[in-house]
Amino acid sequence: MHLASLARELQQGLQGEVLINEPLARHTTWRIGGPADLLARPATGEEFDFCLDFARQKGLPLHIMGNGSNLLVRDGGVRGLVVQTRAWRQVVVREQGIKACAGALIARVLAIAVRHGLGGLEFAAGIPATIGGAVVMNAGTPEGCLGDIVRGVEIVAPDGSRRYLEGQDITFSYRSTSLRRMGTVVAVDLAMTARDPRLIQERVQANLERRRARQPLEWPNAGSVFKNPPGYYAGQLIEEVGAKGWRAGQAQVSTKHANFIINLGRATAADVLELIARIQEAVAGSFGINLELEVEVWGEGL
Numbered sequence: 001m002h003l004a005s006l007a008r009e010l011q012q013g014l015q016g017e018v019l020i021n022e023p024l025a026r027h028t029t030w031r032i033g034g035p036a037d038l039l040a041r042p043a044t045g046e047e048f049d050f051c052l053d054f055a056r057q058k059g060l061p062l063h064i065m066g067n068g069s070n071l072l073v074r075d076g077g078v079r080g081l082v083v084q085t086r087a088w089r090q091v092v093v094r095e096q097g098i099k100a101c102a103g104a105l106i107a108r109v110l111a112i113a114v115r116h117g118l119g120g121l122e123f124a125a126g127i128p129a130t131i132g133g134a135v136v137m138n139a140g141t142p143e144g145c146l147g148d149i150v151r152g153v154e155i156v157a158p159d160g161s162r163r164y165l166e167g168q169d170i171t172f173s174y175r176s177t178s179l180r181r182m183g184t185v186v187a188v189d190l191a192m193t194a195r196d197p198r199l200i201q202e203r204v205q206a207n208l209e210r211r212r213a214r215q216p217l218e219w220p221n222a223g224s225v226f227k228n229p230p231g232y233y234a235g236q237l238i239e240e241v242g243a244k245g246w247r248a249g250q251a252q253v254s255t256k257h258a259n260f261i262i263n264l265g266r267a268t269a270a271d272v273l274e275l276i277a278r279i280q281e282a283v284a285g286s287f288g289i290n291l292e293l294e295v296e297v298w299g300e301g302l
């Protein structure tokens with residue numbers, strides 16, 4: 001079916017926008033990425049379900065996008081339907097906890113946590129993720145990760161049914177969870193701890209300042225490009241092969257933090273992939289270590 005008629009049909013079920021051939025560079029923190037055939041921005045749980053049903057019925061490849069902060073979308077873009085969760089971001093405070101819809105940004109959840117004196121998520125200050133994306137990736141820092149505080153997760157299973165998974169039924173590992181196989185995250189229940197709001201705010205502030213000092217936040221980026229191999233820091237290995245400052249087109253290995261690749265303005269995914277390949281080759285050559293990607297690559301080349 002023609003994209004325009006698919007978009008019209010999908011739009012009938014949504015208040016949120018449906019866009020055709022939408023450049024995903026507008027939606028990723030790297031500001032890189034070719035077009036999505038269709039991009040939908042559901043604003044409620046019902047609209048989200050409608051999008052998932054629509055993709056299933058029409059046989060469209062489905063891609064769930066949070067804040068696009070861990071994605072490298074190739075320059076030829078993505079076929080099928082991208083469902084962006086960000087417009088669907090309700091947060092409810094519960095006793096000793098918070099329930100957040102998938103699209104709520106960590107920054108927003110944290111602001112609400114501070115207001116209500118609920119601690120436990122401070123480690124995540126500065127991670128520019130939606131709560132859905134953060135839980136699926138088990139995002140974290142050396143101080144903690146989402147898996148530490150997830151009480152439960154509401155998902156839509158691949159057959160379209162909704163299920164509630166208890167935290168203990170989900171396997172959380174380094175930047176990965178069993179949720180990927182189980183379905184799409186609809187909402188997350190976080191177990192929080194009563195804490196002095198001033199203390200929470202201080203911790204949040206300290207973490208934000210540490211990031212500003214160490215990370216090239218003045219340029220578009222996607223956080224750490226590679227996972228830390230067991231026993232090593234990827235950034236240190238990359239620095240030791242002399243890769244800081246390497247460039248391919250408009251992409252550059254950050255001189256501030258070697259595990260970040262920054263977009264100097266008009267970088268393409270091909271530029272970033274070229275740097276990735278050069279770094280992997282150099283690190284394998286010098287240390288015999290294969291650096292695995294932390295960022296996820298979507299779509300097709302030109």
Ligand SMILES: Cc1cc2nc3c(=O)[nH]c(=O)nc-3n(C[C@H](O)[C@H](O)[C@H](O)COP(=O)(O)OP(=O)(O)OC[C@H]3O[C@@H](n4cnc5c(N)ncnc54)[C@H](O)[C@@H]3O)c2cc1C
Pocket residue numbers: 029063064065066067068069070071085102126127128129130131132133134135136137138139140141175183184185186215217221222223224296
């Ligand atoms: C400046 C910067 C700093 C960062 N610092 C950290 C850090 O300290 N620690 C860390 O772990 N990461 C960090 N990241 C990486 C990134 O923020 C995390 O990986 C985050 O979890 C991605 O969330 P997102 O909402 O942007 O997801 P996206 O990048 O949009 O998607 C990531 C993956 O999650 C899937 N997904 C998203 N939402 C859902 C959903 N509702 N249901 C099912 N699947 C879903 C997507 O399909 C995709 O596979 C950083 C990134 C940046 C740009």
